[in-house]
Amino acid sequence: MSLPILKFDAVVVGGGGAGLRASLQLSEAGVKTVVLSKVFPTRSHTAAAQGGISASFGNSEEDNWHWHMYDTVKGADWLGDQDAIEFMCKQATDAVAELEHYGMPFDRLDNGKIYQRPFGGHMADFGKKPVRRACAVADRTGHAMLHALYQRNVKAQTHFFVEWMALDLIRDKAGDVVGVTALEMETGQVYIIHAKAVLFATGGSGRIYQASTNAFINTGDGVGMALRAGLPVEDIEFWQFHPTGLAGAGVLITEGVRGEGGYLLNANGERFMERYAPTAKDLASRDVVSRAMQVEINEGRGCGTNKDYVLLKLDHLGADVIDQRLPGIREISIQFLGIDPVKQPIPVVPTCHYMMGGIPTNYKGEVLDGVDEKIVKGFYAAGECACASVHGANRLGTNSLLDLVVFGKSAGNSVIEFVKTMSDHKELPENAGQYSLERMAKLESTTGEKVADVRFAMQVCMQQHASVFRTQKVLDDGVMKMREIYERAKNVVIEDKSTVFNTARVEALEFLNTVEVALATMVAAAARTESRGAHAREDFPDRNDEVWMKHTLYYRDGQKLEYKEVHTEPLTVDYIPPAKRVY
């Protein structure tokens, strides 16, 4: 069956911060570019980012990019590539200034300069004291960024295909990327987008976990497509968790609750953090609190019918303190759980927040294959779906928005240079698109499992076996269970076979991406026998640089793992050698 073909110089998959920054760079350079987006671009998950974007302007106090680089290397627990980290931190001030020129209304100081606020892990003078580095637009920084970039793209005449979902990468015999297949939801028609270059900016995949702060659109589509196309995913075992997400909902309950005197209880009514952190108690660092909570749950001291959450008690603070100092908490708890925290404690669980790993790239946004980092011609990635790798084993707050714009632009520039070298499109392989059609047809089989059932099994398995409490046994059991779930995922079917705006089909296709990310995470996590950043092993509590200061590469074919060296040569400055990560 032949599919309709649409030709562009470049196709950008994903309309969030990274995708829009990349497409802007391309369109302004005259590269005929289309952005495919499942939702209207300004409703991409970037809009949920509130905190800010880091850049060492030093508007309120002395700061410079060397310090920012040091903080990022340290935050990454020395798993970040120092060339990429230098590139990002050095570019940060220009990137933010550009956004300002695009119309982003940053908060201001009285002297007219951009206001900056402190943020966890951002320090002055190589880790000596906190520094104000985060630039923000009130609590809507991501939202303002998306609007500014979208408007600028419209002006630059970027083409937008909204409510389109990319299905698969198209690679030719040489392994070069020559396009994607994509589903237009409105008609149900599958197209081939034939392009000189493909740039993925598809965001994260937090929906692999039962408890996640991620919006429903974060289904790891780019990573799933890359894996199916035979490419590896890097450092996918590293996921950032927040200790207090509402159980069953995922909505974050700010650390401010514990700062105001709230504390955690297990099913016995015990304030268990006193056992795990006798001094800091409930105000210990995020990873310590998260692991303690999970231990309580794993050892049967969780609350509720399924004993799968603990309680955050704040009723003793009184209604006045809760209403005045913790605005929004009461509404969130009442609206999503029907629980008024003035009267009852709130059920909470450690909740997935951010994917540090992704499609391997260099700092130019070029996708890399294998331990020898061979460039995949025609393929680029940026943002959360990519692993440059600047966040390494743990991302610093406000570095995510920075990552989007710096590497979105950088990848865009690389595409521009690549497209210049091509007089015409490379030929499409024979039967391009057939694979996608077969995958879609399989969903319409008469017998099979419901997507929702298998997805739920995956999310429960990931939460129990690959969240914040990791031991060899927990992970090995998880690998076994995830492999079974992965097999079940091959047989999911949809009841609604209609073509036009069939959201069940879209959700099934999303799930087939998500489950790839889930299995990759479990397999990679089980193999890494050390603790580093967000990957905390109870049975291997220390970082082991001698053996494990290396990037994981996971391949779908045979669920194979390889390891490649961390880049230890920054672009212009001296290497920052490993040290103990203490704050």
Added chain:
Amino acid sequence: MDYVEIEKLKWRSRRSMLELDLYFERFILGGSFSKLTEQELIDYQYLLTLDDGDLLLLFQEKEVLANVEMQKLVIKIVNANF
């Protein structure tokens, strides 16, 4: 509205923030969405054109819409399943 238009509304209820996804999911999966009148569907369509930050303020009852019927719909969405 025909079937396709209604499916579009459901898809467009997917938003940038988890909180909004949860409000809309409860409203749709809980059965309240399917009981909307034609006029309410048109109002719902309008709500989906709002920025997510503004929608969140409405759903958290920190802002109120001047249009009484539209505000009633907001309350319906917030109170779905309760």
